[in-house]
Amino acid sequence: MTSQDATDVVPSYDVDAVRSDFPILSTTMHDKPLVFLDSAASAQKPRQVIDAVSSAYESEYANVHRGLYKISETATANYEGTRETIRKYINAERTSEIIFTRNATESINLVAYSFGREFLEEGDEVVITELEHHANIVPWQILRDEKGVVLRVAPVNDDGELIMSDFEEILGPNTKLVTVSHMSNVMGTVLPVEELIQRAHAVGAKVLLHGCQSVTHIPVDVQALGCDFYVFSGHKLYGPSGIGVLYGREELLDSMPPFMGGGDMISSVTFAKSTWANLPHKFEAGTPAIVQAIGLGAAIDYVTDLGLEAIGAHEAELLNYATQKLSSFDGLKIIGTAPNKASVLSFTLDFAHPHDIATIIDRAGVAVRAGHHCAQPLMDRMDVPATVRASIGLYNNRSDIDALAAALADVQELFG
């Protein structure tokens, strides 16, 4: 799989062939070919994922872990097989360290609820950054209000990079948990997580990485990173919604109490006392999202077949093209100009509000996100009420960027 201008060093794939795997990319929006630049919100699904989901329902569907018959065994094997696919994808040591949740938000809430309530006490400090998604702010505020832990916020600079010296200054003997985005959903900034983890561990703090954005662009090796928790959602990784992942180091997960009680998470139950199932099932109460998990497995297989390195290289080239193309626009300001960024281009126009821009370019068939991107504190920090965010997935091409630029000309015509 090489494209015409590929060199020997950079891995690549045939983008046109990949696009034909995604049925929605050949549809129209407002009678215009769909230009989908909102993968950071939720990515589109390839035929391989859609087929895996359909066939799981059509021929192999039953509840998992309990049926003493063939299709239940098959469903269980497929569901549990995805755990192994995920383990390999992020290079966890054991499948017991892979917990299925609904999404990254639930994964973070699980850690806040279980780890936070068990191990954090009044005066202990939880460190986040200014660029966090609400999913990595609000659960800690709830814990703060309940337990009296202190929430510390490490600032970012005008380019949207974490200010390392300030981060180091915040760390101290009271720091018990550092919980940060691996990559900003608004600005694309990739954080220097190796260094952050090292510093945090040096003061004895645990580290949670919010990997929703990074896990689709950057190879992740949780053992090499040494993080204690890693969370992500399936739907941004070209898989179904309703399935997410919490990775945690086994000894930590073992020491944590259950998040929810119910079926599937017990070893035995009497009215006097219940005991918990072993990992990972201790954290998976009730019938799980069986088919969604199987779909996520197919999505990871798809991404792995193309290769994250090739995907990252393709997206980087496109981000570069988009940045150059949009920079020439009068009155356009890019929000997030860190040298180390991936796949996300946020911007404002000085003559039109992001919502007006999104509405106008929607009519040209171009789907972007406009708003605060669930990161209101970051909007305040960057001093913008909202931004337009074009985000790039493995299937986007230069024509998509050209269509965005052409649609922005419509905005200029109306508002300029």
Place this chain on the structure above:
Amino acid sequence: MSDDLRELYQEVILEHGKNPRNFYASEDATNEARGNNPLCGDQLVIYLKLDDDGRVANASFLGKGCAISMASASMMTEIVKGRTRNEAESIFEAFHGICTGEEAGHKLSDDLEKLQVLSGVSAFPTRVKCATLPWHTMVAALHGKDEISTE
């Protein structure tokens, strides 16, 4: 560019959006309320001065938002000035009907005809709240509530 876009972003709206009228915090407001659309982050404050008869003697606003919400707030402050509480509320009802495309039974009187320029929003369901947020906030202020959210 599509016709419904040109219908939505008429010259009057763009002009009000760029140069909103009564765009200041009133020192002598008797009623004020904060409006918030948590989905998009739009925020504004409406200031009303009610006289002894319950008439709106003055109306102003401050806030950040899209052209639609700014223009709607700007035109609203012009229109409710001098109206009684009940008049202001029934203008909102009529205006709401226009925005959602259910205007039957809500024929605007001649002096309110200028609000008709915002009717283009009915073709954009996700943008109706942009146009109605200032009005919801104004009604909240009239009722002595100090905050309202679209969600």
